[in-house]
Amino acid sequence: MSDGLDDVVAAHTVLSEVDGAAGRLVIRGHSLAELAGRTSFEEMAALMFDGLLSGLPQGRELSVALGKARADLFGIVERTMLSPDLGPVEAIRAWTAQIADGEGSEAALHLLAAPAVFTAAAVRKQRGLAPIAPDATLSQAADTLRMLRGEMPTAAQAAALDTYLVTVADHGLNASTFAARVVASTRAGLVSAVLAGISALKGPLHGGAPGPVIEMLDAIGEPANARAWLEDALGRGERLMGFGHRIYRVRDPRADALKQAIAKLGADAGRLRHAEAVEQAALAILRERKPGRSLETNVEFYTALLLEALGFPPDAFTCVFALGRTTGWLAHAREQIETGRLIRPQSVYVGPQPRQAA
Secondary structure, three states, X not given: OOOOOOOOOOOOOOOEEEEOOOOEEEEOOEEHHHHOOOOOHHHHHHHHHOOOOOOOOOOHHHHHHHHHHHHHHHHHHHHOOOOOOXXXXXXXXXXXXXXXXXXXXXXXXXXXXHHHHHHHHHHHHHOOOOOOOOOOOOOHHHHHHHHHHOOOOOHHHHHHHXXXXXXXXXXXXXXXXXXXXXXXXXXXXXXXXXXXXXXXXXXXXXXXXXXXXXXXXXXXXXHHHHHHHHHXXXXXXXXXXXXXXOOOOOOOHHHHHHHHHHHXXXXXXXXXXXXXXXXXXXXXXXXXXXXXOOOOXXXXXXXXXXXXXXXOOHHHHHHHHHHHHHHHHHHHHXXXXXXXXXXXXXXXXXXXXXXXOO
């Protein structure tokens, strides 16, 4: 038994394989390198759902259907009053809970579209701006950025967001995906499964990690300050965000995919050089201080840089993660439903036994 279920196999899946020793991610028979930067959000969704969800539109029709779903969901934003104290993640969770539940293609389409509409609306409301209605003729990535910023993105910006969404679409049986599969196994519906995924993703040990990377880079200020700042942080017992992974013993392949996307975007070159200097300093210090551990760059490090360059505030990074990962949650939920099995593991009781009568 393992308290964190390390090395415990809880599902057989056709969706993705994570090889932590080799630093390899395979999604439905394709390496990440084959998909990232070459595949759109819509194409990735079609790949993930192949054979798992009947009635889902194909090709260009899927993009049209997602556009219509985004337009449908904007009504939830318009008619719902949320507390101003809610952050972006809490807001998208509250709005998502209002989608009609089900296990078929209609629920899946609305859930795929939801984070795009709700993330942009949550950020704009937080800034005191009115939400912008979707444009059903655009791709998911392009419309997300347009609704967020109020202007059409460039082709390079939309492509960069597509790369991110594809890169994080699925990653084995991570915490949020496992949560989604457990809920799906009860036949509660796809909305319920996705809500479980969002709730798990919110945690700082899972999808909540990219935001603090920006805080770290800003606090360091100049590349020359990196080593002293990082050593001081480790001396205080703090964790360096953006480094280390539960599965990977080598560099996370998703970090390279996102770093390449940042370079193609042509964003602030000075910001990228600063991040690279911090990355190299952190890796050197971690190897010196923790020689017995493999603490390499993970996906959160360059996620932070890319999403910042696209105009997302740090407290919305987890929402954008959900926009990509919902594809995986839904595919896993459908795969679990098709097994017909309720996930019901056992526990080992370690508490006191009742006293025996004298």
